[in-house]
Amino acid sequence: MKKTMLIGAMMAASLAAGMSPAMAGSGPVKIVLAEEADLLEPCMATRSNIGRIIMENVSETLTELDVRGKKGVMPRLAEKWEQTADGSWRFHLRQGVKFSNGTTFDAKDVKHSFERIFSDKNICESRRYFGGMKIDTKVVDDNTIDFKVDPAQPILPLLMSLVTIVPEETPMEFIREPVGTGPFKLTNWTPGQQIVLDARSDYWGEKPQVTKATYLFRADPAVRAAMVQTGEADLSPSISQLDATNTKTDFSYLDSETVYLRIDHNIAPLNDVRVRKALNLAIDRQAFVGSLVPDGAVLATALVPPTTLGWNPDVKVFPFDPDGAKKLLEQAKADGVPVETPITIIARTANFPNVTEIMEAIQAQLQDVGFKVDLKFVEVAEHEGYYSKPFKEGRGPILVAASHDNSKGDPSFTMFFKYDSKGTQSGFSDPKVDDLIQRATAAVGDERAKLWSQLIAYLHDDVVADVLLFHMVGFSRVSERLDFKPTIATNSMLQLSEIGIK
Amino acid sequence: MLSFIRKRSLSSLISLIGLVVLVFFLSRLTGDPAALFLPVEASAEMKQQFRELHGLNDPLLVQFGRYVGNVVTGDLGESLRKARPALGVVLEAFTWTLWLAAITMSLVTVCAIVVGSLAAFRSGGFFDRFSSMISLIGASVPDFWLAIVAIVVFSIQLAWLPTSGTGSVLHWILPIGVLFVRPFGIIVQVVRGSMIGALSSAYVKTARAKGVKAGPIIFVHALRNAMLPVVTVLGDQAASLLNGAVIVETIFGFPGVGKLMIDSILQRDFNVVLAAILVTAIAIFLMNVLIDLAYALLDPRIRH
Numbered sequence: 001m002k003k004t005m006l007i008g009a010m011m012a013a014s015l016a017a018g019m020s021p022a023m024a025g026s027g028p029v030k031i032v033l034a035e036e037a038d039l040l041e042p043c044m045a046t047r048s049n050i051g052r053i054i055m056e057n058v059s060e061t062l063t064e065l066d067v068r069g070k071k072g073v074m075p076r077l078a079e080k081w082e083q084t085a086d087g088s089w090r091f092h093l094r095q096g097v098k099f100s101n102g103t104t105f106d107a108k109d110v111k112h113s114f115e116r117i118f119s120d121k122n123i124c125e126s127r128r129y130f131g132g133m134k135i136d137t138k139v140v141d142d143n144t145i146d147f148k149v150d151p152a153q154p155i156l157p158l159l160m161s162l163v164t165i166v167p168e169e170t171p172m173e174f175i176r177e178p179v180g181t182g183p184f185k186l187t188n189w190t191p192g193q194q195i196v197l198d199a200r201s202d203y204w205g206e207k208p209q210v211t212k213a214t215y216l217f218r219a220d221p222a223v224r225a226a227m228v229q230t231g232e233a234d235l236s237p238s239i240s241q242l243d244a245t246n247t248k249t250d251f252s253y254l255d256s257e258t259v260y261l262r263i264d265h266n267i268a269p270l271n272d273v274r275v276r277k278a279l280n281l282a283i284d285r286q287a288f289v290g291s292l293v294p295d296g297a298v299l300a301t302a303l304v305p306p307t308t309l310g311w312n313p314d315v316k317v318f319p320f321d322p323d324g325a326k327k328l329l330e331q332a333k334a335d336g337v338p339v340e341t342p343i344t345i346i347a348r349t350a351n352f353p354n355v356t357e358i359m360e361a362i363q364a365q366l367q368d369v370g371f372k373v374d375l376k377f378v379e380v381a382e383h384e385g386y387y388s389k390p391f392k393e394g395r396g397p398i399l400v401a402a403s404h405d406n407s408k409g410d411p412s413f414t415m416f417f418k419y420d421s422k423g424t425q426s427g428f429s430d431p432k433v434d435d436l437i438q439r440a441t442a443a444v445g446d447e448r449a450k451l452w453s454q455l456i457a458y459l460h461d462d463v464v465a466d467v468l469l470f471h472m473v474g475f476s477r478v479s480e481r482l483d484f485k486p487t488i489a490t491n492s493m494l495q496l497s498e499i500g501i502k
Numbered sequence: 503m504l505s506f507i508r509k510r511s512l513s514s515l516i517s518l519i520g521l522v523v524l525v526f527f528l529s530r531l532t533g534d535p536a537a538l539f540l541p542v543e544a545s546a547e548m549k550q551q552f553r554e555l556h557g558l559n560d561p562l563l564v565q566f567g568r569y570v571g572n573v574v575t576g577d578l579g580e581s582l583r584k585a586r587p588a589l590g591v592v593l594e595a596f597t598w599t600l601w602l603a604a605i606t607m608s609l610v611t612v613c614a615i616v617v618g619s620l621a622a623f624r625s626g627g628f629f630d631r632f633s634s635m636i637s638l639i640g641a642s643v644p645d646f647w648l649a650i651v652a653i654v655v656f657s658i659q660l661a662w663l664p665t666s667g668t669g670s671v672l673h674w675i676l677p678i679g680v681l682f683v684r685p686f687g688i689i690v691q692v693v694r695g696s697m698i699g700a701l702s703s704a705y706v707k708t709a710r711a712k713g714v715k716a717g718p719i720i721f722v723h724a725l726r727n728a729m730l731p732v733v734t735v736l737g738d739q740a741a742s743l744l745n746g747a748v749i750v751e752t753i754f755g756f757p758g759v760g761k762l763m764i765d766s767i768l769q770r771d772f773n774v775v776l777a778a779i780l781v782t783a784i785a786i787f788l789m790n791v792l793i794d795l796a797y798a799l800l801d802p803r804i805r806h
Contacts, residue, residue: 038583047541123552128544174585191584192595192757193668218666218755222650226658226665380768381533 025501028212029482031494032224032233036217037195040186041174042164043117043124048492052237053215055493057197058100059164059180062091062110063157065409065489073157077105077165077181087152091160093143097204099167100185107145111137112168121172126162129413154444158410183208183497192217197496208497225477234479235499237490241294241353244475252296253486255474256305256407259352261345261362261399261467262387262418265428270397272337274328276464279399280318281325282369283362285469292354292361293470300468302456303404303418304411307488310440310452311411315460325369342372347401348383352472359401388424399467400427407489411452412441419459430463507791514787518780522573525779526566526772534558535582535770556582569776578780579773583766588773592759592781598668599751599758600785603743605674606681611736614686618693619720625698633690640687649680649753666754677754681747685739692735693728700724729800737793741786 035049042059045051056064062078078091097105114137117124136148149156167179178186183203188196195215199208216233218224224236225243244250261279269275285299298306301315333339343366347359359375366373378386385392387400402425406414415437416422421429436458440451459465476486483500535558536549553559557568572579578589617637621630656676657665664673700706701724709723748760759778766774798804 038581039585041585120551120555123540123548123555125540125544128541128548131545131548176586191591192598192762216667216755218753219761220650220753223653223666223753223755226653230657230661230665232665232667381537384537 026209026211027501028214029210029235029496029499029501030214030216030233032216032218032227032236034217034219034221034224034238036192037215039174040176040178040189040195041124042166042178042180043113043122043126044174045164046126046129046162046492051492052494053195053197054178054180054182054186055164056182056495056497057184057213058178058182058186059166060182061162061164062093062160065158065161073161076161077110078160081157083154084146086148088146088148089153089156090140090144090146093145094204095143097181098202099179099181100200101167101179103167103169105165105167105181106142107139108142108168109165110145111139112170113163113165116166116170116172117163119172122174126164129159129162152442154442154448155410155412158408162408184213206497208499209501210496210499213496228477228479231479234482235484236477237474237486237494239475239477241475244477246477248480249477250475251478251486252294252473252475253490254296254298254305254307254471254488255491256488257352257403257405257472257474257491258300258303258305259358259401259403259469259472260300260303261401261469262425262427263464263466264391264395264398264400265465266391267395267397269332269337269339269341270343270399272332273464274332275337275339276467277318278325278328278332278369279366279371279467280464281321281328282366282371283318283467283469284320284365285317286320288358288361288470292358294353294473294475296473298471300471301460302411303466303468304406304414304456305471305488307409308406308452309410310449310456312453312456314453315457322365322369329370339370340372341397342374343397343399344374344376345399345401346383346386347375347377349377349379351383351401352403355401389426403472405491407492411456412437415452415455416441419455419465428463428465432458433463433465506794510791510794511787514790518783518787521779521783522776523566525776526569527562529767529770529772529775530562530565532767532770535772538770539582578777581766581771581774583769583771583774588771588777589781591774592762592777595757595759595762596778596781596785598756599744599747599760602674602677602681602747602756602758603740606678606743607685607736607740609678610682610685610689610739613682614689615693615725615732618690619697619725621690622694622697622701623716623720625694625701630694634694637687637690640683641691642687643683645680645684645747646749646753648683649676649750652676652680653753666756668756677747677750677756680750680754681743685736685743688739689732689735693732696728696731697724700728703727726800730797733793733796733800737789740789744785744789745782 033052037050037053039050040054041050042054045055045059060077062076063073064076066074077094077097079094081089081091083089093107093110099105114135117127133153134150138146138148140146147156153159165181170179181204183200183205184197185200186195187198188194197213199211218227221238221240222243225239227233228236228249239250244252263270263276265271289295289297299317301317302311304311329339345359345363347355356377363373363375386398387402404414404418418425419433420426420437421434433455436451436455440448440455443451474491476490478484481502483502484498536552540549540552557565569579578587580586581588581591584591617633621633624630653665653676656663663675667673706719706724709719745760747758748764750756751758751761759782763775763778766778
């Protein structure tokens with residue numbers, strides 16, 4: 001069976017929809033970010049502080065995920081791809097593409113980029129997406145490459161959107177001067193001060209309107225907002241809600257962070273589904289929106305945001321029903337479930353805005369229906385100890401407040417880690433969940449979406465896996481001279497070619 | 503004098519070694535860098551490889567032995583995060599901090615001495631009350647608040663100065679201005695107190711009786727004798743600036759060593775933490791030697 005997934009030369013560097021090139025200007029932009037990139041290593045571009053600068057700007061990938069429309073996986077350095085009879089994938093590469101050092105892009109570069117990710121001379125972050133897979137790359141000719149992956153990977157084209165391509169000559173060790181095929185090249189990096197990218201005249205795709213991008217770094221959100229206001233910068237992808245007061249320049253956007261309480265099903269009384277349901281019914285989620293959680297935040301019914309494949313619109317948010325919660329607790333108690341055991345909420349200091357107030361309010365709401373709840377704030381490393389396996393012995397019933405980010409468009413990145421029996425942060429073990437994750441990961445097309453939908457409904461309605469709370473929003477300030485709206489991907493990637501200049 | 507410096511160097515070296523040993527082992531207690539360098543979803547195998555690559559798997563004593571061996575040859579190791587030599591990273595940042603501290607403290611010294619001395623000369627008068635109020639406010643105002651207010655007033659409302667960053671002389675004004683306020687407030691008080699004592703002493707009365715003018719009385723006769731406690735407090739304040747003005751550096755996006763140190767501790771970038779502590783400790787030692795020399799210069803009793 002030879003199935004062509006996507007054909008046609010779609011321009012990968014498509015500009016923001018609806019912009020007329022005749023009207024557009026061009027020029028330099030300054031972008032102020034909260035966190036400096038400590039490395040500009042292409043194979044670390046999946047880390048947001050690095051990816052925001054180099055991903056698809058300096059270093060490109062074979063495919064890219066359409067986060068503005070619903071086109072799914074789109075071509076970038078690969079023009080098309082197909083799955084062959086034995087389950088391996090063949091990618092046909094774009095011709096006439098040059099790296100910023102002048103060398104021509106071909107299949108050997110792709111092979112080398114993969115070898116580099118798996119090299120033991122470095123720790124490339126993108127390797128984590130290929131855990132448990134054996135990948136065999138074969139260069140067919142200069143513009144064709146085969147990937148034989150064991151076990152077969154139906155989402156390999158999607159995974160390719162995470163692997164940046166470097167030239168063959170790149171050493172295995174981490175580098176400080178990334179060379180890529182992207183529309184921009186690195187021209188200045190003064191640590192602690194700025195990073196400058198300049199547009200390339202020999203880029204294969206459409207010429208971006210941004211001619212030069214200077215990245216500045218300020219940890220304080222009020223300063224970032226002030227810089228755009230005074231014209232010292234043109235764009236700050238994240239400012240605080242308090243500063244977002246100017247409707248002409250300040251936009252909120254769903255930022256792909258989902259806040260939830262992870263329930264540890266292993267310990268009574270949380271092993272009882274009625275108790276888990278009662279937790280969910282006791283919380284007045286809507287009351288938080290517009291008060292402690294910014295307006296625009298969406299109540300969550302899944303750990304992945306609504307733009308993700310297989311997100312299930314039929315799953316409904318648990319209503320606020322304190323009486324219902326009390327009844328469920330009474331029933332459980334009558335059956336001998338120790339509902340009076342104190343439950344501890346473990347939250348992380350400064351994990352997301354207003355975390356303290358939100359958790360205190362949730363604690364109060366849970367206590368109102370009869371739970372005994374303690375609240376404990378811990379630092380990152382200690383939080384990690386509660387959140388990930390191996391869990392501590394003798395820990396007592398705990399709820400871990402956490403924030404999860406999936407802007408990748410496919411639930412597989414989330415589901416295995418959070419819900420599979422072997423998942424590092426899974427609070428329970430359910431064979432049906434394991435089976436659905438396995439089948440959905442292997443499926444393609446509509447079948448894949450259907451299976452993920454099924455899993456999302458089962459987790460929410462039947463298992464009552466956790467207390468899902470909010471898909472959070474972020475705030476950005478964009479100078480009036482720019483034509484740019486942040487998207488769910490803005491946190492991890494900021495494509496300069498999507499920025500228009502008025 | 504030379505033997506004095508030698509003795510001081512030796513005792514400082516011992517404290518420096520103690521400091522490095524302490525920080526080396528304490529920093530390791532904060533946890534595993536692999537857990538922070540790699541995302542939570544990373545496999546145990548990847549974390550294991552990270553530790554192997556950076557020698558974090560060996561027993562602590564082996565790691566320490568290797569570290570000491572390298573430090574002796576001048577190699578302070580590589581930053582885990584930045585993949586370049588830790589010493590280079592620290593020196594880059596420290597240069598910024600050193601300039602910031604040097605300029606701020608010079609201004610503070612001159613301004614505080616003048617204001618404090620004049621206040622003491624007419625103790626209880628209008629200028630004294632006014633400067634006491636200003637210095638009290640200066641010594642107690644929180645710097646993060648002052649920094650934000652300064653940005654709102656001078657950058658946003660008046661548009662005179664850039665909000666933050668580096669690049670021109672104008673960029674230095676707000677950070678220095680904000681850093682100036684607290685040490686100024688404290689030192690004005692010290693100068694005033696010390697000067698009131700000196701001005702009421704017998705030799706000043708004699709000078710007045712001889713008809714010496716106010717200027718020479720304050721700045722020649724009294725000041726030199728009043729300077730010893732001032733130098734001590736100046737040294738103290740300068741040392742806290744050399745450790746890095748974390749809040750001011752963070753708000754103004756100034757690439758100094760204070761912010762670097764905090765970030766490195768949070769990221770468990772041990773080599774950078776150790777290098778930063780070594781460099782600032784040496785700088786503070788040098789400054790203390792300078793202060794001792796200043797004592798000797800000011801007070802012949804110490805010299806002899």
